[in-house]
Amino acid sequence: MGKQRITKIIFRQLRCFIQEAKPTPDLSILSKSLFWDTDINRIDWQRQCRAVIQRVFERGNENDKKEITRYYGVEKINKRWKSLRPDVHNTP
Incomplete structure (x- = not known):
């Protein structure tokens, strides 16, 4: 493998590690009213x-949805949303 390919692989793994290490989504992006009933x-x-x-995708705006998707990742969002809304995903 060339140096360039190895560098790309390392940066990709580092990006994944950094995303996993974030303890919370960017709270400055999320609508304050979305979690009005909790700290x-x-x-x-x-x-x-x-x-x-569930709360973000039912009540949030596009910025809320983008931030939560960035934080959890598309795969986790799809998996959780399907389990919450089986009626929507099982229709032809």
Whole structure:
């Protein structure tokens, strides 16, 4: 393998590691009214991901949805959303 390919692989792995290390989404992007009933600083973003994803995709704006998708990743969003809304995803 060439140096350029190895460098790309390392940067890709580093980017994934940094994203996983972030303890919360960027709270400055999320609408304050979205989590009006809870202290947003006390949310366990990993344990409560289903509730967070549901709330954001049912009540959030496009910026909220983009930030949560960036934070959790498309694969996790799709998996959780399908489990929350089987009626929507099982229709032809």
